[in-house]
Amino acid sequence: MRIYVMSVLVDDQAKALGFYTLKLGFVVKHDIPMGEHRWLTVVSQEAPDGTELLLEPSEHPAAGPFKSALVNDGIPAASFKVDDLDKEFERLRQLDVKFTVAPMDAGTVRMAVLDDTCGNLIQLVEMVEAPVAA
Numbered sequence: 001m002r003i004y005v006m007s008v009l010v011d012d013q014a015k016a017l018g019f020y021t022l023k024l025g026f027v028v029k030h031d032i033p034m035g036e037h038r039w040l041t042v043v044s045q046e047a048p049d050g051t052e053l054l055l056e057p058s059e060h061p062a063a064g065p066f067k068s069a070l071v072n073d074g075i076p077a078a079s080f081k082v083d084d085l086d087k088e089f090e091r092l093r094q095l096d097v098k099f100t101v102a103p104m105d106a107g108t109v110r111m112a113v114l115d116d117t118c119g120n121l122i123q124l125v126e127m128v129e130a131p132v133a134a
Helices: 013-023 063-072 085-094
Strands: 005-010 027-034 037-043 052-057 078-081 099-106 109-115 121-127
Touching (some): 005 013, 013 027, 013 037, 085 099, 085 109
Parallel strands (some): 078 121
Antiparallel strands (some): 027 037, 109 121
């Protein structure tokens, strides 16, 4: 069993598409009209056949309160792995991406949290080697 598609509920699919492609660097995998909305997925440039991220409209009545509760509590809707967090943080800041948590050490990872402008917090994670026990 493998993960095929994961969803992020977004307030505006067109805005989300711009953010996730132009700022985060994902590429479009599927963009299929489905009435008022689209089946709109993006993938990592490094893994075009990998897990797809569905930019899913926040149309369900529970979506708004759910997303607001997560943001108010500082809980990311998704987590993306990066190779160099500090480099990615600086690149994204140059693109005016707003961070709610600056890069910080968190055990075996370094992490930061950004606002995707579509109602979600997104966590960036860099894996680091575990400290050597004394």
